[in-house]
Amino acid sequence: MRITKAILLVGGEGTRLRPLTLTTPKPMLPVAGYPITAHQIAKLADAGITEVMLATSYRAEVFDNWLANQDYLTIEIRVAVEQTPLGTGGAIRNAADQLGLEVGESVVVLNGDVLSGHNLKAQIDQYAASNAAGSLHLVSVPDPSAFGLVPTDASGRVTEFLEKPKTPAEIVTDQINAGCYILSFELVQRIAPGVPASVEREVFPAALADGVTMLGYLDNSYFLDLGTPFSYIQGSADLVQQIVPSPLIKSKSEAIIHPSAKIDPTAIIFGGSVISADAVIEAGAVVSGSIVFDSARVGAGAQLFDSILGAKSHLVEDLALTRVVISEHCQIEVEIPPGTRVWPDLALSAN
Structure with missing residues (x-):
């Protein structure tokens, strides 16, 4: 199976990053000299993706202006604008429809505020060799109490999607969702068009309840949520020093x-x-x-x-x-x- 289409979820307002995001969407903030989105698209291209849809809402015109002026990314990049925010699920369905996702195809989906060193090619290969309808990149964290949890069985199959634990007894795994999915056409079609929905809290749990197979791809490489100013600063410095790789950064400095x-x-x-x-x-x-x-x-x-x-x-x-x-x-x-x-x-x- 060859996967060539991808969606970047870049519609959030980035309220935790204010004042930096008062005029600039979070995914357009520069890290190591390029927008966060550019690093993610370069990673997608490196994994064989040829067509990317940006699922935007907040200040969508900033993405249009960037695309009109950038010349270092050569794959096809388009913008799908949500007139009202649709959540992760609605954004994926809207962007997939505009991508023209068809029966037999699958799509890579990345959260727009995550910096990751995980091996996307290997995740795609694991998914392609399976009969699963979806794949999630998972990471193990020392303190999972602040995250939703994603336990898997011995074969790597996702068994549940759990909300943030309220007590130590509810911490049944240290695995969390790292914000990179591979979704089949059939799984995407489970999302109602034009309706706000969360894949993590609604779409994926409902799919599991119906017997749909989803795999966890565990890769504990570098992972950073760029949702606060100080994690954003750290992520930029880590890219410059190549603590985390990006195809756009050619040498450590x-x-x-x-x-x-x-x-x-x-x-x-x-x-x-x-x-x-x-x-x-x-x-x-x-x-x-x-x-x-x-x-x-x-x-x-x-x-x-x-x-x-x-x-x-x-x-x-x-x-x-x-x-x-x-x-x-x-x-x-x-x-x-x-x-x-x-x-x-x-x-x-x-x-």
């Missing part, structure tokens, strides 16, 4: 620096940092594990650790900040505590 950025020779940049177009890093500044957006400025002697400095924002000289998120068009003149998020167009000064 301490930093990705845009050719138009202006870096003083005495500045130190490391830890998987990204310095974007027209950014300025002044004399003696230190940037580690951080993302400096377009036209932002890090002042002389300033230090930025595991943080985001938004577009056209300015961190003045000799300040040291750790684990902060500074949005666009901000002026930062005082130290702020770790964990702080600064909304756009703010000036923070001693006065």
Whole structure:
């Protein structure tokens, strides 16, 4: 069986990532110099996918603008817009219909906010060699109490989809859903068109109850949910340093620096940092594990650790900040505590 079609679920508003997602959908945020979506599409292409449908809702025009201007992904990419959010199930059905998924075909589905090093080709091969109607990438986690659980039997067949456990006795497995599915045409057709639905809570459990076979593909490679600003920062740094691979990142490095950025020779940049177009890093500044957006400025002697400095924002000289998120068009003149998020167009000064 050859699988050539895929769906990316990219319709969420990314509320946990605010203020970064006030103007940009979460999957369009840059990690290691490319949108999250681009890394996922490159991975799909590497696994033999030739046609991708982006299932969008929130700020869908941003995806259209990106597709019109990007030239590094050459497979067919289209956009399926939901006028009202349809949940994971409704989004899959809507996108599959627009892909023209037919009897005998299957489709790969990726959550749009997951960074994974798992072997998609191997998952496809396992599915193709089986008679299953679906396959889920599963990972084992040290503390599964915060996740829905997906137990499997000795043959790898999924036995249940369980909600987040409320007591230790309810933790019957350490396996969780890692957000990559392979679904047959028949399984997709179980989703009612145009109706909001959750595959995890409604479609998949109902399919199991009807005797449908779904396989778990257990791969404990790198897995990160990019749903918060600090996991997003970590994911970007891990891509730059190739802790997790991406076909778009050709070599391991301490930093990705845009050719138009202006870096003083005495500045130190490391830890998987990204310095974007027209950014300025002044004399003696230190940037580690951080993302400096377009036209932002890090002042002389300033230090930025595991943080985001938004577009056209300015961190003045000799300040040291750790684990902060500074949005666009901000002026930062005082130290702020770790964990702080600064909304756009703010000036923070001693006065």
